[in-house]
Amino acid sequence: MTTTLALLVDLAAIVLLIAGISMFRAPQRARLGNLVAALALTVAVVLVLRRHNVTGLPLVLTGVAAGTILGWIVAVRVTMIQIPAMIAFQHGAGGVAAFLIAFVELTRSAGALTPVTRFSGILGLAIGAATFSASMVASGKLAAKLRSAPVSLRFHNGWLWLCAAFIVGAGIALLLEPASGAPAYAAGIIIVAAAAGILFSIRVGGADMPVLISFLNATAGLAAAFCGVTLENRLLIAFGAVVAASGSVLTLVMCRAMNRDLLKVFAGFTPAAAPAGAAPEHHEPKSPGVPPEDPFLAAVDALKEAESVIIVPGYGMALAKAQFKVVELAGLLERQGKQVRFAIHPVAGRMPGHMHVLLAEADLDYEQIFDMADINGDFASTDAVLVVGACDVVNPAAMTVEGCPISGMPILLAHEAKRVIVCNLDSRPGYSGVENPLYESEKAVLLWGDASDSVSQLVTRVGGEA
């Protein structure tokens, strides 16, 4: 098998994949890059079919056809709002395939595996199963079928350590005693790893989802790569490793954008304690520093007077499906001769790049979207900032208050602009639980309520009286 020619052909397929990924550096070529990556995968499948005598073709083809039809139906039906939940679900599907493959390999060719390939199979088994269950929990949280608040059990870490100890023990047994009881050990690892995956992910809350979903992206790839070592298939190893690398990059980017390290994110999150005796009533809409009679009047005035506007979207925009109205308002302001830009924090939303996709869906030109580093210097010279469904990412407490959950997190400097219009559901603090001093500022105009309604009103009134 290991002829030089075969190696070169494999390398060509890997280069094709890498070429596809490198096209993701600019949006104009990304679509082609996606097709090239798909081609690389097709080549890999064809190579395997050519080199190995795959038996039971009718059965194999039935499976492939079923998966293809299901995948296609779901892919054309899913809406952009469901994308985060869908991607998490697919990470899970990748995990299932990985642990099934590892299970079959470990339990049947007991003699054929070397210690290294067997060890790798055990890793594939455990990581695949944990990825599967953790992804299902993540998907449930992202689809709002599960509560997105972090859940911490008593002895949470203890349970996780117990699972880890069992997996290590059963793994050693499987490594040393491959002949007898392999199916039982392997099944045990799958079950316990799946339990560990659930324990792991229920503790991660809503706004930390970008980290979790990126991490699961990496582990799905890692599980595939380990299966590749077990099967001694270079293509499977290489493709899996590239995915693992991609997930790792995104995980690190997300952590850095929150100024938190990975272990702290996964250790669970305790929101800032609410002030003593604070009942939910405490968070009833409260009046800003200078209460205008009609906040909409003040907001419309601020927008009309402004020559430059920056819009800061957050997860609340996604929840309220306000992206269409926001883009409509941006277009309106632009036609009135104003400079309109969007500023997006790296962890806005529930997954990396979430806001960009929603705004693209609403037909916004991506040249109008700016990353934090590129636009933060411009807030001070901007007349009006419109915050739509974002709180923590514009919370100046991150810079001024020591020792709170968001201290040191890089934020968008919205508070430096002349006026800040906030379209949030209510005055409650964001995910971090840290009160936002911006709301108390004299610059702020607070429009509480559904963001889609608030922005609609702005569209009507800014457009109507222009």
Added chain:
Amino acid sequence: MLDLAIMLAVLVCSFIIGYLLISRVPPLLHTPLMSMTNAVSAVTVIGALLLFAVETTGLEKALGVFALITATFNLVGGFTITDRMLRLFRSDEHHQ
């Protein structure tokens, strides 16, 4: 032994190259990137096919077919969704 060395080299090199390349993807494309690499992780379809390359029992066939279904679901779904997403990205400056 040589095979093992090659496999490890492939693993490490692919990870490093992937890491370097993906560090340069702009945040604008992070969601499509994750969706696409998610589809690439369905390369486990190769593994599922290889299960059928040797004699299989009934249970192994059943598990293998299930692995095939989940992997192809992931593969076809992932690339299709990515394409749908990327079609949404537009810029007047780059459209002729």
